Amino acid sequence: MTDAIRRELKFPQPPEAVWRALTNSAALAEWMYPNDFEPRVGHHFTFRVPPKPHLEDGLIVQCEVLKCVPPSELVFTWVVSNFLNTRVSYRLEADGDGTRVLFEHTGFEHKGARTGAEYGWNVMHGQLSEALTSQRSSR
Amino acid sequence: MLTADPEVFAAISHPARRRMLDLLVEADCPVNAIAANFDMSRPAVSQHLRILLEAGLVTERRYGRERRYHLTPERLSPVRDWLAHYERFWDDRFSRLKRHLERSDKR
Numbered sequence: 082m083t084d085a086i087r088r089e090l091k092f093p094q095p096p097e098a099v100w101r102a103l104t105n106s107a108a109l110a111e112w113m114y115p116n117d118f119e120p121r122v123g124h125h126f127t128f129r130v131p132p133k134p135h136l137e138d139g140l141i142v143q144c145e146v147l148k149c150v151p152p153s154e155l156v157f158t159w160v161v162s163n164f165l166n167t168r169v170s171y172r173l174e175a176d177g178d179g180t181r182v183l184f185e186h187t188g189f190e191h192k193g194a195r196t197g198a199e200y201g202w203n204v205m206h207g208q209l210s211e212a213l214t215s216q217r218s219s220r
Numbered sequence: 221m222l223t224a225d226p227e228v229f230a231a232i233s234h235p236a237r238r239r240m241l242d243l244l245v246e247a248d249c250p251v252n253a254i255a256a257n258f259d260m261s262r263p264a265v266s267q268h269l270r271i272l273l274e275a276g277l278v279t280e281r282r283y284g285r286e287r288r289y290h291l292t293p294e295r296l297s298p299v300r301d302w303l304a305h306y307e308r309f310w311d312d313r314f315s316r317l318k319r320h321l322e323r324s325d326k327r
Contacts, residue, residue, distance in 0.1 A: 086306055090314055094321045102321055112316035140233070186310065189303050 100152035231275035
């Protein structure tokens with residue numbers, strides 16, 4: 082069972098242009114969601130997913146920049162309440178005149194189901210506490 | 221792809237209800253104990269709890285004369301099918317990213 086989403090994307094634009102789209106708050110608002118992103122490690126930011134018919138109040142995704150190496154690597158956490166504690170990463174490589182982007186979204190909780198544990202709830206909470214503890218200690 | 225009960229998604233879409241579920245992970249709670257954590261009226265708290273009850277995410281249990289809310293974690297398992305949800309989410313976002321870069325080229 083996979084616990085990650087991986088994509089290899091190719092763009093005709095050079096890495097600097099793609100990097101700008103990934104790390105400029107206004108650009109991110111255009112193709113992702115409204116946000117207060119800043120391209121520096123340790124910066125905490127949110128994506129505000131607007132309400133939809135089945136998501137009456139929208140959703141706040143809480144993130145922290147873990148790695149930011151222009152124009153080649155960007156990693157940030159992707160946390161939704163207690164339900165999802167994951168990580169998003171982009172790696173950019175020059176590909177001729179264009180750019181190849183290796184995208185990963187990892188850390189989905191399928192471990193509980195795999196081991197037959199009780200729906201992974203305890204696992205998830207353990208990981209959340211760990212994440213909170215390490216966040217606190219790293220501040 | 222996303223086969224989870226829409227009622228469950230609607231129920232967890234509200235931040236207050238997600239916090240209520242978080243509280244109930246710790247222990248079964250009576251409505252007073254839940255309400256104490258929220259800056260909202262009792263009827264509002266009860267309304268949220270009713271939505272959680274109707275979605276089957278919590279049940280009521282009797283403790284002597286008191287009724288407490290109990291989390292039903294197995295109802296959340298379809299919600300954990302985040303992968304399917306996010307596969308679509310990212311593919312949609314990346315097609316927007318592609319269009320964004322094309323537009324930027326022309327500026």
